[in-house]
Amino acid sequence: MSAETALREQICTIARSIFDRGLTGGASGNISARLPDGGLLVTPTGASMGTLDPARLSRFDAEGRHIDGDRPTKEMPLHTAFYDTRASTGAVVHLHSTHSTALSMLRDVDPENMLPPLTAYSxxxxxxxxxxxxxRPGDPAMGEAVRGLAGRRSAMVLAHHGPVVAGKDLEAALYAMEELEETSKLALLLRDRDPVLLSDAEVMELVRIHKPDWD
Incomplete structure (x- = not known):
């Protein structure tokens, strides 16, 4: 099996898992992943994550030209902004998951750091x-907003829309997305309950030891 065939299968397997667990519904959400030749595989527009066909994924060459497959998601500018500003990006996952989207709508959430330090893995x-x-969904300004961060963040939530996460590969992006959704759920459950948070020293220790690729 070629690397491209394997990646096509992996995208569809992960997408089906995302759909089956209710992390995104209908024809919402999209995934992209970089190929060894520098091109991209991208989920098509209007396609359900639960029924993707590996052969019909949108294929882009290394110069960003759509060369094969169905018409790509209208949110390509969001994806390409990550690849262009973060050299380590190998995959991008964007969902309309419930808890992180709900958290994005609250007035008192810090837009620079919307998740409280609740868990080590977050x-x-x-x-x-x-x-x-x-x-607006599909607005190229989404991509410009990501570019404005100059590669300094790997995870964000579009207000009233949903989260988008970049990772070094598809598996890393998925795990980070799952962590974002679960931590958002915890933040909502603990809201107004005055939880004990990780201290600044504990957070810095995690950063020092694990050197995460998010800043």
């Missing part, structure tokens, strides 16, 4: 999660 896999403002 620090290790996500770092500071930025809340970006609302953009």
């Amino acid at each position: 620090i290790m896999r996500l770092g500071k999660v930025v809340r970006l403002p609302y953009f």
Whole structure:
């Protein structure tokens, strides 16, 4: 099996798992992953994560030209912004998951760091999660907002829309996305309950030891 065939299968397997667990519904959400030749495989527009066909994924060459497969997601500018500003990016996952989207709508969430330091893994896999403002779905300005961060963040949530996470490969991006959704759920469950948070020293120790690729 070629590297491209294997990656096509992996994208569809992961997408089906995301759909089956209710992390994104209908035809929402999209995934991209970089190929060894520098091109991209991208989920098509209007396609359900639960029924993707590996042969119909959108294929881009290393120069960013759509060369094969179905028409790509309209949110390509969001994906390409990560690849262009973070050299370590091997995959991008964007969902419309419930808890992180809900958290993005709260007025008192810090837009520079919307998740409180509740768990070690949220620090290790996500770092500071930025809340970006609302953009119309498909608006190229989403990509410009990501570019404006100059590669400093790997995880963010589009207000009233959903989270987007970049990782060194598809598996890393998925794990980070799962961590973002679960930590958002914890933040909502503990809201107004005055939880004990990780201290600044504990957070810095995690950063020092694990050296996460998010900043």
